[in-house]
Structure formats: C-alpha cells, structure tokens
Amino acid sequence: xxxxxxxxxxxxxxxxxxxxxxxxxxxxxxxxxxxxxxxxxxxxxxxxxxxxxxxxxxxxxxxxxxxxxxxxxxxxxxxxxxxxxxxxxxxxxxxxxxxxxxxxxxxxxxxxxxxxxxxxxxxxxxxxxxxxxxxxxxxxxxxxxxxxx
Amino acid sequence: xxxxxxxxxxxxxxxxxxxxxxxxxxxxxxxxxxxxxxxxxxxxxxxxxxxxxxxxxxxxxxxxxxxxxxxxxxxxxxxxxxxxxxxxxxxxxxxxxxxxxxxxxxxxxxxxxxxxxxxxxxxxxxxxxxxxxxxxxxxxxxxxxxxxx
DNA sequence: TATTGTTATACTCTATAACTATA
DNA sequence: TATAGTTATAGAGTATAACAATA
Numbered sequence: 001x002x003x004x005x006x007x008x009x010x011x012x013x014x015x016x017x018x019x020x021x022x023x024x025x026x027x028x029x030x031x032x033x034x035x036x037x038x039x040x041x042x043x044x045x046x047x048x049x050x051x052x053x054x055x056x057x058x059x060x061x062x063x064x065x066x067x068x069x070x071x072x073x074x075x076x077x078x079x080x081x082x083x084x085x086x087x088x089x090x091x092x093x094x095x096x097x098x099x100x101x102x103x104x105x106x107x108x109x110x111x112x113x114x115x116x117x118x119x120x121x122x123x124x125x126x127x128x129x130x131x132x133x134x135x136x137x138x139x140x141x142x143x144x145x146x147x148x149x
Numbered sequence: 150x151x152x153x154x155x156x157x158x159x160x161x162x163x164x165x166x167x168x169x170x171x172x173x174x175x176x177x178x179x180x181x182x183x184x185x186x187x188x189x190x191x192x193x194x195x196x197x198x199x200x201x202x203x204x205x206x207x208x209x210x211x212x213x214x215x216x217x218x219x220x221x222x223x224x225x226x227x228x229x230x231x232x233x234x235x236x237x238x239x240x241x242x243x244x245x246x247x248x249x250x251x252x253x254x255x256x257x258x259x260x261x262x263x264x265x266x267x268x269x270x271x272x273x274x275x276x277x278x279x280x281x282x283x284x285x286x287x288x289x290x291x292x293x294x295x296x297x298x
Numbered sequence: 299t300a301t302t303g304t305t306a307t308a309c310t311c312t313a314t315a316a317c318t319a320t321a
Numbered sequence: 322t323a324t325a326g327t328t329a330t331a332g333a334g335t336a337t338a339a340c341a342a343t344a
Contacts, residue, residue, distance in 0.1 A: 009279045010286065018286050019270035020263075023182055025292035030179035032296070033172055044334080060302065072335055074304065096302040096343045114169075121168035124295045130158045132291045137159065137167050139288035142281045143174035146273045147181070193311080209325060221312055223327065245320045245325040305340070310333100317328070 022146075029121075036120045037113045044068075048076055049085060049102060049110050056101040058091075085109055171295075178270075185269045186262045193217075197225055198234060198251060198259050205250040207240075234258055 010018065034043060041049075044066070051057060051065055063073035077100055080086035085106035091097035102110075125133060159167065183192060190198075193215070200206060200214055212222035226249055229235035234255035240246035251259075274282060 010282050014286070015271060015274055015282070016267060018282070018289060019267045019274060021289040021293065022285060023178070023266055023270050025289060025296045026175040026178040027182065028296035029172070029175040029292065033176065042334095058302080059304095068334090069336055070303075071305080071337085075334070094302085094344075098303070117172055118165060118168045121172050121295075122164060125164055125168060127294065128291065132294070133159050133164070133167070135284075135288055136171060136291055136295075137163070139284055139291075140167060140170040140174060142277065142285055142288075143178065144170065145276065145281070146270075146285075147174045147177035191311095207325075208327095217311090218313055219326075220314085220328080224311070243321075243325085247326070299344100301342100301344075303340105303342080306338085308336080308338105310335075312333075313331080315329085315331105318326080319324100320326100321322100321324075 022143075026143075033117050033120060037116045040113050040116060041109060044076055045080060045083075045085075046110075046113055048073075048080060049106055052086060052100060052102045052106070053110060056099050058097050058099060062100070080106070171292075175292075182266050182269060186265045189262050189265060190258060193225055194229060194232075194234075195259075195262055197222075197229060198255055201235060201249060201251040201255070202259060205248050207246050207248060211249070229255070 037046070047066060048062055051062055057065075059073050059077055060070055062077065063070045066073065068076075077086060081088055081100075083105075085103055087101050087103050089099045089101065091099050125136075128136070186195070196215060197211055200211055206214075208222050208226055209219055211226065212219045215222065217225075226235060230237055230249075232254075234252055236250050236252050238248045238250065240248055274285075277285070
C-alpha cells in the first residue's frame with residue numbers, strides 16, 4: 001500500500017487554471033494524433049469503422065450514434081463499402097433493413113491506423129523520464145474518468 | 150521537498166498500453182470540449198481568432214499557420230470580418246498587404262468560448278477526489294511536454 | 299400508417315487555377 | 322518578374338425534403 005501523501009485541496013483559481021491546462025494539452029495531443037492518420041483514413045470513416053467493429057449495425061443506427069443525418073451516413077457507408085472495408089447484407093427478418101459489417105480488410109485498416117497513432121504517442125514518451133511515465137500511468141485512470149460520459 | 154518514491158521503469162508492453170490509454174482519453178476529452186463550443190463559433194473560426202490574438206497577421210500568414218490554401222483562409226477571414234470579430238487595415242509600407250487584427254468583439258467571443266470550454270472541464274472535476282485533482286495537476290506539465298513542438 | 303433506405307438538391311468548407319494590383 | 326490578395330470554379334461532406342419499399 002502506498003503511503004498517503006497529505007494534499008491541500010486545490011483552490012478555485014487553481015482548478016480553473018488546471019482545467020485550462022488539461023484542456024489545451026488534450027486538444028493539442030488529439031490534433032497531432034489525428035494528423036498522424038488522416039492521410040490513411042478520414043476521421044469520419046475511421047469513426048464508423050470503430051462502431052462496426054463493436055457489432056454490425058444498420059445505417060440509421062450509425063447515423064444516430066455519430067449524430068449525422070441518414071443521407072450523410074449513407075454517403076459514408078457507401079464509401080466504406082466501395083473501399084472494401086464494410087459489407088452489406090439484407091436483414092432476413094426485416095426486408096427494409098440492411099446490416100453493415102466490418103470486413104477483414106476493414107479490420108486490417110483499423111489495426112494500421114491505431115498502430116500509427118500509438119507509434120506517435122510512444123515516440124513522444126521517449127522524451128519523458130521514468131518518473132514522468134509512472135505519473136502519466138496513474139493519471140491515465142483519472143483522465144479516463146474525466147472523459148467518461 | 151517531496152520524498153522520492155522509487156519507481157520501476159515501465160515495460161514496453163506497459164508503455165504501448167499507456168500510449169493507447171492516454172491517446173483515447175485525450176481524444177474523448179477533446180471531442181467533448183469541442184462539442185461544448187461548436188455552436189458558439191465553428192472550430193476553424195476559433196482557431197484563426199486565437200492566432201490573431203497573439204498578433205495581427207496577413208491572410209497569407211494565417212493560411213500558412215493553419216495549413217489551408219490562401220483562398221480558403223480568405224473565406225474564413227471574410228466571415229470573421231463580417232461577424233465583426235476581425236478588422237482589416239492596409240499595410241502603410243506595402244500596398245499589396247492587408248493586416249488583420251482582432252476587434253474588441255473578437256476578444257469578447259474568445260473569452261466566451263474559453264469560459265464555456267473550461268466550465269465543462271470544471272464540471273467534470275467535481276467528480277474527482279482531492280488526490281485525483283492533485284495528481285492531474287502534476288500530470289498537466291507532463292501532458293504539455295507530450296503535446297509540445 | 300409508420301419506418302428504413304434512398305435520391306434530389308442545396309449549403310459550407312476545402313482546393314487549384316486564373317486574374318489584379320503593387321513591389 | 323515576383324508576390325499578396327482576390328475571384329472563378331470544382332470537389333467533398335453536411336443538411337433537409339421528397340420518394341420507394343416493406344412492416
């Protein structure tokens with residue numbers, strides 16, 4: 001068990017300053033990570049592939065999740081089908097619906113994009129000390145909590 | 150002076166896992182922060198206002214900084230002038246150039262957008278313990294280092 | 299009649315190419 | 322002639338409205 005270090009609660013001013021610092025750092029990291037893989041696959045295509053990796057879905061479901069209109073999502077999914085990353089199949093129980101699934105090619109491109117993104121992060125970690133890395137590891141759980149719904 | 154806690158250097162596998170965790174948390178936080186203020190001012194307009202807050206610049210300079218074409222930047226800056234957030238002035242020493250500056254209205258909208266963004270972060274911090282906040286404060290400097298250059 | 303998918307049309311932001319004015 | 326700004330035009334992604342097929 002780690003020895004509890006006594007901490008002084010942060011003042012309101014310190015919290016405002018902290019929120020600004022964390023926000024800026026996250027936005028800058030996010031921008032640079034995206035920049036690393038935008039050439040491979042545009043952001044909105046990537047986002048939809050991630051949703052289809054979880055489970056096959058219909059066009060309407062994807063439109064709801066990504067908060068775009070059905071026609072816009074139709075454009076996106078058509079492009080993904082065209083690229084061979086997504087396949088279409090009629091729903092056997094409801095003739096109106098079309099089920100969209102990730103193809104093996106789609107899985108491959110997801111792995112490739114993630115590898116590029118993580119490689120950039122890893123390269124940034126090289127400039128850190130062991131203590132800084134350990135600090136980030138403990139902070140990761142807190143950041144996940146901040147990011148969570 | 151804080152007592153140095155002995156740390157074990159993270160393994161390669163732990164670093165890969167960490168890079169994924171930090172990347173995901175930053176991207177999710179970034180997405181939600183942007184969502185908080187997109188209705189106030191589209192991202193590309195906000196970004197240009199921030200550049201003009203630093204110092205007045207020409208259209209070409211802004212296009213270079215933001216990595217968009219000169220005609221695209223022209224559209225953006227024209228919209229900002231139309232909104233009253235940016236003013237145009239002829240360069241007295243070079244008749245070809247037009248200097249763009251932030252107006253008082255532009256400064257006000259920047260303050261408003263930042264307040265919205267930070268308010269979201271602050272609301273998220275309410276769910277944290279004092280220890281978690283203190284941890285984030287120390288991690289902020291490391292995250293800034295990761296995001297830098 | 300309600301719902302899913304699709305097509306038609308338009309608006310925004312992006313780009314490249316061409317034109318104007320000044321150095 | 323070179324450079325800054327601008328205008329013309331086109332492409333990609335978004336939207337709303339209308340239409341087709343199925344429940």
